[in-house]
Amino acid sequence: MDYAYIGISFAKIAGLLPVVLGIMNYSVYAERRISAFIQDRPGPNRVGPFGLLQPIADAAKFLLKEDFTPAHVNKFYYWLAPCLAMIPAILTLAVVPFGSTLFGVPMVIADINVGVLFVFAIASLGVYGIVIAGWSSNSKYPFLGGIRSSSQMLSYELALGLAVIPVFLVVGKLRLTEIVRYQIEHGWMIAPFAGDWANVGKWLLALPMLISFVVFTIAIFAETNRLPFDLPEAETELVGGYHTEYGSMKFGLFFLGEYIAMITGSAIIVTLFLGGWHLPVPSWHGGFHWALIDGSRGVLAGLFNIFIFFAKIAVLLFFFMWVRWSLPRFRYDQLMRLGWIWIFEIALVNIFLTAVILAFVKL
């Protein structure tokens, strides 16, 4: 463990965190604008040009509000819960490769060999924030929200874990950088036939990969409490759900934690299925081919990779918001039935499907 390594890691953290927090702030703004556009309204457009300074105004408001703690709560856990909601979501980003290389340094904070397992381990902790918030608030609506959250997260975590196993079967490694490397060489997981169009086996493989992608995305929706699955919050039934008793910046942490969780979820989807930071660029140097642009081509190319990664995340974030403002909330029994009878089973069968394809079809 030398000092240079520590210094570089710190530099990467210092570079990534502001970007992610910025995206988080502006995803709140984007959410409001997109919801407004879908509902034929202009949305927030007062603060700054096109309302672009709205997140700053919101942050100032959150920070300046009175930090009120109700008398009937369990103080320690009441204060702990917002941190627990925020931290796991940020922590997960440590293992996600957000770019190729910059100045020869790989753009991933911690390139650990358990990769995705670490992601699941940390992401599961996110539920504690909500459950503890619901319990410590000592009030009925947050309590119901906390209970719903715990059972929902348990149900969909299984599907989340099972949905990525086909990816591991194909790649054979858990390390996220290796998964991205595999996708660059063999085509993105969502389109394994890319670059090898005549191979029937790869076209067959596209089916379990697509199922895996859909199941994983649905499970990420449930994990991040986004709308078709936002029963822990359920404004119409539970007032504010688990954060009913929270105000000022403590509410802000829950609120922004949800967006961080969305960004993290999108980052994992992008890394596992959508090729991470990779974007094939058409090139005509010596005949038409798809060129690979990565950090070995200079700083600009490295920055381009980072930009591609966040652009993909932005597209997924838009999808998250689009779905939120299109679909109604599930009823609770429907949610459970979908999770245990459909999503879980589909993910399970999908593993066998992938295994059979890998065993009998020559790729």
Next chain:
Amino acid sequence: MAVVVARPNLRWYEKLYLPNIAAGLAITFRHFTKMIFGRTKVTMQYPEEKWDAHLPDYYRGTPALVRDVSGRIRCVACQLCEFICPPRAIKITPGELPDGDKFKKVEKYPNEFDIDMIRCIYCGMCEEVCPEQAIYLRKDYAVTGFTREDMVHHKEKLLEIGGVMHGVVLKWNERK
């Protein structure tokens, strides 16, 4: 008595939900793009866009005092508007015209003329009752203030809003 509600018999592709979800997403996306390309009519953006140009002639905005062409205040402090005012928003302190004025021995003159815009209901009765056509409801409607005192329009403010009224003193002329 229990009523049995017939549940719809869904086909297999309807039970799959996904086609319907896709259809719903398509609808919202259409709204989104229509808004992006400005083909959706939205609410008027108030401070930038106003109705001012489209206000009808009979619009009743804030009441105001007017001067005639020679700059004389038309109000003669007869206090009819003060008496007719339903919410009692108007308060007039009548007085005499200063010495040397041509009309000193003929007419009274408002020393003070206050309209409390918190009370005013914009009914236009002061305008109707005025025998001198001295008070009019103009088209200003954005009356704001930080204190109750701010919301009282004194004589100077009323004259400023009213401006100069040209033409003969005719009650039912085109400015009405």
